[in-house]
């Protein structure tokens with residue numbers, strides 16, 4: 001096989017065989033296929049697309065490029081959840097403990113934030129002592145004891161994606177459904193869970209800007225998951241505005257705890273209950289209504305909060321901060337952003353709000369940047385709210401006052417006003433691939 005022939009084939013819109021795809025991926029990971037040839041192939045895929053068989057073959061070849069987790073020694077059904085990324089998305093901190101409290105097992109690998117989106121690992125590391133780098137034995141032990149564990153991606157998991165994603169990032173080939181679907185699903189399949197619930201975000205803070213594009217990506221991922229023998233479902237959820245009010249690591253942990261105490265924001269609570277219900281259904285075999293009821297009971301009855309505290313303790317963190325979240329360290333400078341005009345907030349550029357939080361120190365522009373775990377922002381107003389001049393729109397938190405002006409400017413540029421109240425958008429657009 002010559003890579004140049006495969007590029008030519010794809011350029012002409014022909015389908016690659018499974019064998020060709022496997023050879024291409026192993027050649028790229030081993031270094032025998034250079035970046036410039038893979039870049040040409042990625043661009044050809046963006047223009048010509050991939051058939052269903054090709055996308056599955058690509059996903060499985062990527063999965064098999066490194067270690068694949070075997071979770072079979074952990075009793076029970078293991079269920080994973082993946083979000084395509086958003087702003088204020090602290091759902092894992094809520095849905096994983098709810099699922100564990102209902103009898104499912106969650107052995108989850110999560111990522112760090114980059115750019116405008118946050119990452120669960122950064123949020124958890126804002127808890128004093130919390131360790132996200134566990135050995136395999138420790139990881140399994142925590143899941144057995146607490147019902148859930150969340151760790152960073154360790155070992156040699158899907159090395160093909162690490163290389164390909166870095167290349168896609170600099171060759172304008174990220175936004176392509178077969179490439180996104182294979183990137184996400186290769187990691188989910190390598191993670192070893194029996195069932196997978198995908199939270200595919202749509203809107204101004206998401207990769208997929210429209211519900212239709214999000215549904216197309218979701219359908220592709222659900223199909224891949226099922227062909228690989230995993231119970232897989234997706235929800236299409238709204239990321240046209242941040243989820244909840246808190247953006248930033250420690251601030252988001254506090255808000256997640258408030259949801260598990262039954263006192264969280266309505267939008268975040270509802271999205272989490274819907275995601276958790278599906279995780280419970282897939283991992284315990286309960287029906288739809290029963291799963292929802294179990295999820296609500298676990299949340300409002302305090303069992304899920306206990307699961308979260310148990311995981312924090314088992315991973316070296318201070319579980320008391322889960323019962324007393326005010327003990328989490330929040331950055332000392334609190335700057336109020338005030339409205340200069342009146343009207344309804346008719347739209348939010350959610351990506352811009354994520355960038356504003358990043359500029360305060362809560363996120364990274366580059367992989368090696370250090371984080372200010374207590375930095376971020378708390379929205380006081382969101383899309384649909386009426387605002388009068390002088391009213392507080394948000395409070396910005398940082399440890400470095402020199403960062404405030406740029407963050408405030410970016411925040412204000414992200415809000416759009418009108419005289420009319422905007423139409424309400426759904427929180428969850430639809431479910432893709434309902435299993436039961």
Ligand code: URA
Nearest residue numbers: 084179180181183184
């Ligand atoms: N997240 C991933 O892991 N991969 C993509 O390609 C896009 C989002």
